[in-house]
Amino acid sequence: MDRNQISKWLTAPGKMAHKYSLNAVYFCTGCGIIEIPPVITARWDAERFGVIPVATPRQGNLFMITGYVSVKTLKAIIRTYEQMPDPKYTVGFGSCPINGGMYWDSYNTAKHVDKYIPIDGWIAGCMPRPEAVFIGVTHLWTLIDKGMANGYERYRRNYAQYRRNQEMLFGDLGWPPRYPIEDGGSGGGK
């Protein structure tokens, strides 16, 4: 362990623990997931960085959206995101979750994922190399250190807006149930 990190461990042990135990939900969206097996296996061994894939959303705290998000997948993404325990970090991987990418005029692809769930960081590229995942992870460490990876807090704070956007696309969402929403957009739900 790096010697000058000892003070961080003593002052904010929770943050340090979250940083080095990023359990990625193994949720396969689109084509970007093909970069994840090399990341987690021997060649680039993501466990050096504390990133391991987990089977269920209830064990995970890192959600990588790895590719284009069709409308049907977005429903599953919302369900998965709602099942993950706090604190949870979301990373958009590739250009398609950012603005649609090459699916910019597709009839069935949600273009901006951050309209529906909060995103803490983006990894640009089509598709990003496995090295870019590690750069993204180290950036995420910095954000966690500074308290800026606060997507789950923003989701609670602006839950009314996120839920409104989700329902604009899907009509009535069967699950998750609506949390109590106050009027006015922000300030509700917490």
Next chain:
Amino acid sequence: MSDALKKGIETTFRNSSVEAPGKDRVMVSVPPESVPTVLHYLREKGFDHLTMVSCVDRPDDGELEMVYILSSYTNDPRLHVTVKARIRREGGGVETVKGVFPNAEPYEREIHELFGADFPGHGRLIPLFLEREYDIPPFRKDFDSRKYVEETFDSIPAVEGD
């Protein structure tokens, strides 16, 4: 093989037109009501694999062209037969072939969903991929995807206050 097959189809189905554009290709154009019969005939001739069912939108003619591609495990595997049938764009349908080739079922559901063609006798034309209702089936050429994206996705506001 393809010459004998061409002759066989022409003599059996009077209202079909057969051409052989290449050495290993046979293309059969038939009226839509005789599609199951023709596929059954070809299956008896050894074409035991329905590779795919596809559809082409022909808005200038007001027609949808159904395309059935068959290949064979028992005959020469390079030989492919393409069966084409044209139906009306609005309210047209071609009888299901899932009695002949059971793997046609998801193809027909897909075409029903994306092109709006009807398949009488299918019995299970429920949504397959799409989550939303579309005024025009999205694979038709008069479906303006840019306009649809602007109305549906771009009109959703970004979340403020982050």
